[in-house]
Amino acid sequence: MAFVEFKDVRKIYTMGEVQVAAVDGMSFEIEQGELVVVVGPSGSGKTTLLNMMGGMDSCTSGSITLDGARVDQFDEKQLTDYRRYDIGFVFQFYNLVQNLTALENVELASQICRNPLPPADVLTQVGLAHRMDNFPAQLSGGEQQRVAIARAIAKNPKLLLCDEPTGALDYKTGKAILKLLQDTCRETGRTVVLITHNSAFCAIADRVIHVKEGKVERMELNAHPQAAETVEW
Template identity: 70%
Template sequence: MAAFVELKGVKKIYRMGEVVIKAVDNMNFSIEKGEFVVIVGPSGAGKTTVLNILGGMDKATEGQVLVDGVDVAGFDNRRMTKYRREDIGFVFQFYNLVQNLTALENVELAIQICRDHLDAREILAEVGLKDRMDNFPSQLSGGEQQRVSIARALAKNPKLLLCDEPTGALDYQTGKAILKLLQDTCRERGMTVVVITHNSALTPMADRVIKIKNGQVSSMSVNENPTPVEGIEW
């Protein structure tokens, strides 16, 4: 059976005049459905570029990007927009919330354009914000704002939840709580979750660890017994 996500010979080349930059250079890896995946590597290794290619925010220069059996690398702009809208949930380091909308309105805004979405109130309650739905982002802590952005991504009911340094702007304890939420979401919903980080201490919590260096996969390993976030220190 084919993997749920597969990158085959993916390259991303940026040209600036005479200068050629290989952000991703012949990247190959696969991810199974329902896995919690950590992609780890130093700054400039190509992690975010890979995430953006997976999420349809950037196009591979060459290679195949197979998601659920479909090569999204070949999509035109219209199909790519539909893919981003319906199949992908994004969580960023900075929460990207609309400041003059409440937590509930932020989530509702995101699901207006989705076919198969979940109930915004239920998802906010699930991420621990049952009593904060009517608060504006400025009335919420950093951790609460990140929970809203996770709820916003989850409510779309995406095939893939992509998280770019989701704890980067948070303190240690809050960051741990957010990672636990992501790990629990993966387990309880059978959702495929990909987290990119430069913090290699997080790798024991993953089902699959993909290490990236200089735009290539330097190693890939599977944890038979992932560690719950509570058991990890860094």
């Protein structure tokens, strides 16, 4: 059995009389330790898919399995534990706590976990040893995103889920964040799923899932993924 399995997953949002199939029968598998890029146009269901994988949203039908557990059958308590212990999230706009330092932001996350990694070590690993005592407002966008990634990694999650993590960053900074995510995957064997609408990012992935109109259009495996620093877009 694969590490992550989606089988005919649907998510229907009902708004009054209107039904929107945000995810319309997706099936795919992800192996442990892979760097996965999910790519597709705006509105194709990428965020919905990631939110269901991370237990932030439920599916309307189908099955979602992570590491042998049926996430779609979890009750509220199990979902809370799943989000807390198993999943690290990274968002486009960082979502740091503004009145806590970089170190305190990471500590906050590690305090709610079972086997957290030492916050200072993780911040050092993402290149922020010298910025630990700074508040988010004193950091650049790229540095804030590094803190957000450190916060997610410090939880020692089974899955690191990133929704457009470079979306708010300039070219050079975005590339550095991409490299950090690729290095995290390579060096720690952590499974990383990265959403983007930039198809240039596909080259760095082990697996690429192309989504379109709520469906998996196709899936590719890269035998030789490119190093993030060499990708141009």
